[in-house]
Amino acid sequence: MTKIKYLLLFICMAGCLAACKKDLVEDTHDPVAQFTTDTNAIRAFVTKNNLVTKKDEEFGLFYQIITPGTGNIEYKATTLVTCNYTGRLLDGTQFETNNGAKFTMGGIIAGWQIGLPLIQKGGKIRLIIPSYYAYGNVKNGPVPANSVLDFTIEITDLQ
Template sequence: MTKINHLLLFICMAGCLVACKKDSVEDNHDPIAQFTTDTNAIRAFVTKNNIVTKKDEQFGVFYQIIAPGTGNIEYVSTTQVTANYTGRLLDGTEFDSKNGAVFTMGGLIGGWQIGIPLIQKGGKIRLIIPSFYAYGNVRNGPVPANSVLDFTIEITDLK
């Protein structure tokens, strides 16, 4: 069941990126080459900063579980997540930070949909997300196109 959900997530993300083509940085964007570039940048970043991470082998999102939290919520697309989080670029630039933000799992970027289910209420995780599972080759506010994102997320409530 989980593999089917991940496959559907991948297809939806690919569709979203295709739909946003008019806003992309370049028409000849190669997502596979960008994914390789992102993965190499993440590996260099975690090595340089001595961050112990695991890599989700199916999707390539890097993560560090700081605290697993407690509970047994099975995440679905309608799960409501309340979180405190900070988002940074790999150069350390903070682009977003919120306390008590409320989201629905199905409305989150792919990297969060992959990483959040690894923890429960009270849990804290660091996600280092390749651009494909973030905003792809589209600029999103202060986040440049093709940006790897570094989030620290604490789940304060789940419904």
């Protein structure tokens, strides 16, 4: 009887692993191709909307410093940021707005980790973030997978 239980357990585990492997094999997401698609979409968006932006050459993030702010805080993973922000998709759909949001730098999307250190307290920045530095190929609430995100962020406090 024990042998039968182990045999059934083995068959169940093999079936689970085979199902997982099937999901992995069928995943055809290509982050390099998606990054190229995102960059082209951002360039078209910037041109269409007559935005004056800079591109971070290391990461490919587009940004516009509206107000640099004042201070000399050196950002670390533990830096506490208080800010007001609005997040939109490139089609203009607003998916989130928050006033007085508080978070540590280590707990936010990579696009914010790259862009926020460009300003200080009282500063305001617009970040246009390729999906790779946002939520990637995963849907996150109202944000579809592979979405370029457009944030306007004003830092009200840094600690």
